Amino acid sequence: MIYHKPLKIKDGDLIKSATVENNQIFILARQAVYYFFKNSEKRRILLPGYLPEGVYFPFSELGFKKMYYAVGSDFSLPDDFPGSRSADDTIIYYIHHFGLYNQKNIDKLKQLKSQGYYIVEDRALTLPSADADYFGDATVYSYNKMLGVPHGGTIISDINTEDYSLEKNSAAEELKSYLSLRMNLFCRSGIKLMPQLFFRLYNKIAWKFINRKANNLSHWLPATGLADSAIVHLIQNLDFQSISEKIIYNAGYLFDNIRPVLRLVPDRRMYTRQAITGFPIIVDDPQDLQKYLMKNGIHGFSLRQGWRPAQNASKWDYFDKHFLLPVHNDLSKKDLKKIVRVVNAYKNAR
Numbered sequence: 001m002i003y004h005k006p007l008k009i010k011d012g013d014l015i016k017s018a019t020v021e022n023n024q025i026f027i028l029a030r031q032a033v034y035y036f037f038k039n040s041e042k043r044r045i046l047l048p049g050y051l052p053e054g055v056y057f058p059f060s061e062l063g064f065k066k067m068y069y070a071v072g073s074d075f076s077l078p079d080d081f082p083g084s085r086s087a088d089d090t091i092i093y094y095i096h097h098f099g100l101y102n103q104k105n106i107d108k109l110k111q112l113k114s115q116g117y118y119i120v121e122d123r124a125l126t127l128p129s130a131d132a133d134y135f136g137d138a139t140v141y142s143y144n145k146m147l148g149v150p151h152g153g154t155i156i157s158d159i160n161t162e163d164y165s166l167e168k169n170s171a172a173e174e175l176k177s178y179l180s181l182r183m184n185l186f187c188r189s190g191i192k193l194m195p196q197l198f199f200r201l202y203n204k205i206a207w208k209f210i211n212r213k214a215n216n217l218s219h220w221l222p223a224t225g226l227a228d229s230a231i232v233h234l235i236q237n238l239d240f241q242s243i244s245e246k247i248i249y250n251a252g253y254l255f256d257n258i259r260p261v262l263r264l265v266p267d268r269r270m271y272t273r274q275a276i277t278g279f280p281i282i283v284d285d286p287q288d289l290q291k292y293l294m295k296n297g298i299h300g301f302s303l304r305q306g307w308r309p310a311q312n313a314s315k316w317d318y319f320d321k322h323f324l325l326p327v328h329n330d331l332s333k334k335d336l337k338k339i340v341r342v343v344n345a346y347k348n349a350r
C-alpha cells in the first residue's frame with residue numbers, strides 16, 4: 001500500500017514520510033509526471049492558466065489535449081470551475097502556487113473529487129506535512145526546489161504500483177551534474193545569505209554553463225532517470241515537519257514585517273498553513289529588485305523565465321511582477337531581519 005499522505009507517528013510528530021519511503025524518486029518531478037501519465041486512459045488535462053514549464057512539458061510531450069482555467073490574482077479558481085468538462089475523461093491539475101494555501105480552492109476541489117473527478121495536486125512548491133490538507137488522487141513533489149538537494153521529484157498515488165527500472169544513461173548523469181551546479185541559483189539556495197562578490201561571480205559562471213547545457217537536454221524529459229541513492233536516502237531521512245515549521249515561521253515573520261503594500265495576498269493564513277517556496281511579493285520591476293538584493297547578498301527569485309501564462313496576455317502584466325523572497329529553513333533571525341530591512345528600504349527608495 002502506498003500512501004500519498006505523510007505518515008503521522010506518535011504525538012503528532014512526523015519523522016519519516018511514507019510519501020518518500022515507498023515511492024520512486026526521479027531526477028525531476030516532470031519526469032515522474034511523464035511516466036505516471038504515459039499509459040493513462042484519460043487524455044485531456046485541465047491545467048491552470050499560469051504554469052511553469054515543468055508542468056507544461058510532460059503533458060505536451062504525451063500529446064494530451066490541454067485546456068486551461070483562469071487563475072485569479074490571488075490564485076482563486078473561477079466561479080464556474082471546471083465548466084462543462086466531464087469527470088470521465090478530464091484530469092484536473094491543481095497547483096499550490098508558491099505553496100500558498102487557498103482554503104476556498106481546496107473546498108471546491110474536494111467537492112469535485114466527491115463527484116468523481118480525478119485530481120492531481122501539485123505540491124512541488126511546498127512539502128509534505130502533518131497539517132497539510134490533502135485531497136488529490138495523485139500528488140506531485142519536487143524536493144529539489146524545497147530541500148536544498150540538487151535533484152529529486154516524484155508523483156505519488158494510492159494506485160501507483162509501477163516499479164520503474166530505468167537504465168542509467170549518460171543524459172541522466174549529465175542532467176544530475178548540471179542540477180548540482182544549479183542548486184544554489186534558486187530562491188531555496190541551500191546556503192545562508194552569501195557574500196555578494198562570491199555570489200555574483202558564482203551566478204555568472206554557473207548560468208553560462210547552465211544555459212548551454214539546458215539547450216542540449218531539450219526540456220529534460222529525454223534525460224529521465226532515478227535520483228541518486230544518496231539523495232534518496234537524504235530525502236527519506238529529513239524531518240519534513242520541522243523544516244516546514246521553520247519555513248512557516250519565516251513566512252509569518254516576513255508577512256508581519258514586510259510593508260503590506262508588497263504582499264501578494266493579504267490573508268496571512270495563505271502563507272502560514274504549509275511550507276512555501278519563497279515569500280511572494282509584488283514589485284514593478286522584479287529584475288531591478290533582484291539586482292538590488294544581490295548587491296546586499298540576498299538571494300531572491302524572479303519568475304520571468306520558466307513560467308508561462310497560457311491565456312490572455314493582460315494577466316501576464318500582473319504575474320510579471322511576482323518576486324520570491326527567500327524563506328528557506330537555513331535562514332537565521334538575523335537573516336530575516338536583514339531581508340526585511342533591505343526590501344523595505346528598496347520600496348521606500350522607489
Ligand SMILES: Cc1ncc(COP(=O)(O)O)c(C=O)c1O
Nearest residue numbers: 028029030052054122124142153
Ligand atoms: C508547480 C510546479 N510543479 C512541477 C514542477 C516540475 O518540477 P521539476 O523541476 O522537479 O520537474 C515545477 C517546476 O518547474 C513547478 O514549479
